[in-house]
Amino acid sequence: MQDSLWLEDVGDMCISTLDRLNAKVQKGMDITHEDKVMQDVCLGYLFLLNVCNDEGVLYKTGLSDNLKRNVTLH
Numbered sequence: 029m030q031d032s033l034w035l036e037d038v039g040d041m042c043i044s045t046l047d048r049l050n051a052k053v054q055k056g057m058d059i060t061h062e063d064k065v066m067q068d069v070c071l072g073y074l075f076l077l078n079v080c081n082d083e084g085v086l087y088k089t090g091l092s093d094n095l096k097r098n099v100t101l102h
Contacts, residue, residue: 039077042070
């Protein structure tokens, strides 16, 4: 399995989560603080994944060696 495949899997989960939250809104259900936080996290992740793909940070063979280290980005 390529290292970058899990990134796409998380992206798919984010899209599913956003779909569920959108359905909740369309049904007139209340949106909780946790829902809003999850929406923000999912949107942020998808944005960053898109930027990384556009900038070539992620390669077809997986993540670059610089990103494989256990590093916290702030």
